[in-house]
Amino acid sequence: MARLGKAGDLMAQSNPPFMSGVPELLLLRLLNDQEMYGYELVRSIKQATDEAITLGEGVIYPVLHGLERNGSLKAKRKAVGGRTRVYYSLTRKGRDRLEKLRSDWHRIQSGITSALGAPANA
């Protein structure tokens, strides 16, 4: 529970620059498979990352709304179990965005892996 206490604290304790853009990438990736609402998305992020990435759960909503506003996601209200859920799904623009972020991520990951594997004094 403590790990999930405050997103800001967690990020401050770890490495904010590395976290930058990660929630967006994860959200786009998960929504590429199926439409989901906020709570579902947070559970899916935990599951998909084996809880390696933990966020203050409220943090996803600004990202979701930003992505919706720029046309990467579309939102739809559905009444489920007496509550109105806002389901998000990916648009064509969102898929393009996902591909770009995925490609960037692989490039950075490859560079870091290469740097970590190289001798320190090379």
Add this chain to the structure above:
Amino acid sequence: MRDLDFNALASELIGNGISPRHAHRTVNELRDHYDDLVDAAVDAGANSKRARRHAAQQLGSMDDFVAAMASQRELKTWAFRYPRLAVVVYPLACVAVLPAFPVFAGMAHRDLLTRWGTALLAAGLITATMMLVLQLTILLS
């Protein structure tokens, strides 16, 4: 930790320039999320107070949430996105709309204006009739 005040959160978002539509929708989603977390904690055996505290912790700091929303420029009202333009446009718009205010005020109080107009018309007719009668009396005498 005290219970989250979602209404205050919405006001704070709007105060930070987030458009009211996004502010209210986000807060509603956050409230549902909080309820889901409370339900999950209660299902896991926590009492109500502990469940609410756990849910609030899971959601994270509301200051961070407001800061994250405020950092999304596209969620802000245009006046917050283009403050210099707003400083010019708002006064101009006020000057342009000013002449229409009496019309709007008239439309808003049309019942009162109708009664007042009717009374004025009736008074005019009575006065005209009296003047006519007076004139006829003078002519015929």
